[in-house]
Amino acid sequence: MKLVFTPNPEYIHKVLVAAYEAGVLDRLHMERQVPFDEDTGIWRYNPLGKVPSFIMDNGKPLFGGLVICEYLDSFNKKAPLFPRDETRWQVLRQMITGDGIFDATTLIRVESWRDRSVWNIKYMLRERRKVMGALRLLEEDAKEWVRQPDVFHIGHVCTAGALSYLALRNPILDCKLEPGDESFDWRKASPTLATWFDKIVQRPSMKFRLSKEDIGQYPKK
Template sequence: MLSLRTSPASPFGRKVKIAASLLGLSDRIEIVSADTGNPDDSIRQQNPLGKIPALILENGEALYDSRVIVEYLDHLAGGGKIFPPGWDRFAALRQQALADGIMDAALLQVYEGRFRAEDKHEPKWIELQAGKVQRALDYAEAHLSTPVSTLHVGHIALACALGYLDLRMGGKWRDTYPKLVAWLSDFEARVPAFAKTKMPA
């Protein structure tokens, strides 16, 4: 049995869980909660960076980060399931990178509010991260918002990024990006794991 170290709110952990579901591997993975803020949590031994998600293999080895894990799961499922061949693979990886960047920038904004006293918040830093999210959403609205017949890793990542903005940013993006709203509704209707992995706000 594989073990996935993650937390319910992690958008990157959610990406792995949705990928596992689409690949038919969910039954082979045990979800084990990790507390990255706890120095006694074994996640720091499993991943020296102390970050989630980390996938613990049956031989005790750990794989991280989410990009490596989803590729490994695709390999376990026979390969080429959520990573298309040829140029389309690189387009999918690029979309995953864009969506992961949205999640990273959103997380940094959350951490600024969580770990710094309010009078120590740095508006320029928050504005920098918010700008990354806005530009990425502008691009996704224009270029990535048309539903397709076959889903790949980039679609999974984008759905998780939008879901994280719903969770932590109050879904404000929905007022500006109607095509992405429709795209996410289509994704959720086709991928039951998206709703199953949703953390209540």
């Protein structure tokens, strides 16, 4: 199995968590590709040009981080992250809410690479609204999560991924699109989520990260 990843570790974190929980981490062959590099090799793996991308054991490609997570979860015979019971749809909605924060954050960031004078502010505000609304909804979800500390699923993985990404890159703080954004702190706005997050990141699969040395040893191909 091959995982095509980018040096920004947050983009493959959910995939690594799914592999860790399924016990197949050691079966992953890694290849580094930076999608926005001129000479990127990502197109060989994914016509949509995105990481994470993946090659299954049968040699066929897979892409879409969440699809890759579900594929890896199919090896998890003990405690799958994608429930099949009545909780499934709620969990999948939480998954897409967390991942959506990630995507909206990325879009604001990519727009902010241009000169401020030509920013598409309407578009950025729309993405900002998604981040804020999704955080409010997950704050409600977290009230149930803190009461069920033994439950762990893909909704948790994606929400924690989004929150870790906001700690690393925070375009709300950086772009200052609305008054008050200069002091934006998701922890203050989402106290239950913050309590939940500090516990969930202690889980071994969540703690596992590729080190800088790990990332450096995988050349671009």
